Amino acid sequence: MAVCVACKKPLEVEIEPDEEEEDVEMGGSSSSGKAPAPQPETVPDDVHLTCGCHFHWDCLLEAYQITECPSCGKNIASTSNGIQQVLCTLNNEGGIQENLDILPLLTEESYLKAYPEERKCRAFLEFCREGDVKAIIGMLQDDSDDEDEDEDMGDEETARRTIGADELLRYQDPIGEMQSGLHAAVQAQSREVAWLLLLLASNLPLLEFPPEVFQEAEAMGIMRGLTEDKTDIRSMKDANGKAAEDLAKEAGGVWMAGWIGNGRLAI
Structure with missing residues (x-):
């Protein structure tokens, strides 16, 4: 070999x-009365x-x-x-x-x-592409727990940069054409994620959002914070100079009917 x-x-x-295999093997027993250890x-x-x-x-x-x-x-x-x-x-x-x-x-x-601290950001982008709203919310809500853990770490561990919820929402992929989560969601036709990101990281007037967006947000315990002093996710452009609205125009379909026609992605 x-x-x-x-x-x-x-x-x-x-x-x-895996756990299922371990459970099966634990059903057996050896002459000593103990279950044999599962073999890797x-x-x-x-x-x-x-x-x-x-x-x-x-x-x-x-x-x-x-x-x-x-x-x-x-x-x-x-x-x-x-x-x-x-x-x-x-x-x-x-x-x-x-x-x-x-x-x-x-x-x-x-x-x-x-840059190990960016693993969290890239996982966030992947969830945006997959349309996994629950995973996205989980990452944003875990942010406060991360801050508590950092307080208990030593100097060497706190040297790594903590990624907060605002940075997650506005992260642009340096090895993926500088796409944001909104770019990724629009390109993957993940409309539910796109609305979520607009709710949390844009200055889009709340009256522009469908009622279903607020119902989902309330069920998951999230709502928009102060956004006036933060970068509007709609203004972010990728390495090709395109905003998420540009990708939506190219994609057409539901984006044209649901967003572009009503100006909902316009700044």
């Missing part, structure tokens, strides 16, 4: 059994680069360089339709994937390694 060129260990990783499962963990080198995923992240293999130094980048990519054969718990472009994942993980 090939080994990881970085750590020289077999290209596999142990995973703990071994699954492949092999990133086979075009240069021929094999890495564990985490080992590759630790040594990651964009265009060269961190082991042999050969160029591992290629270009397709003018876009740079890093192709590999990935063999992991999900099976074997050939010619997989891992450059976006490597770029994101490298960025988050340098």
Whole structure:
């Protein structure tokens, strides 16, 4: 079996059994009367680069360089339709994937390694794309708990920057064309999330909102705070100079009928 060129260990990783499997195994018993301890499962963990080198995923992240293999130094980048990519054969718990472009994942993980406090922001954007309103509200409401925890931390731990609710709502993705949550929601056709973000992070007059928006907000225990001295999320532009309204115009459909026609995204 090939080994990881970085750590020289077999290209596999142990995973703990899930709770259901543990419950099944706990039903058995050994001669001592105690249930046998569940055994960890071994699954492949092999990133086979075009240069021929094999890495564990985490080992590759630790040594990651964009265009060269961190082991042999050969160029591992290629270009397709003018876009740079890093192709590999990935063999992991999900099976074997050939010619997989891992450059976006490597770029994101490298960025988050340098700026770990932004993991929360990027998770927030992902929830906006998925239309997961409950998860978004949960992240915003957890903000006060984070502040309480920071008070109990030592100097080394408090050195990391805390991301507050206002910054979450107005975060723009530095490695994702500077999109805000509103850009992401409009692009993903997630209308419910878009209305929520407008409620919490814009100066749009409250009379412009459908009654359903207030009903949902009240049920989840949220409401707009002071926004006059904060950046209006509608004014944020991505790396292409487009506001969320521009994306809504391009998308058409429900956006044209529900927003643009009534001027609800207009500043």
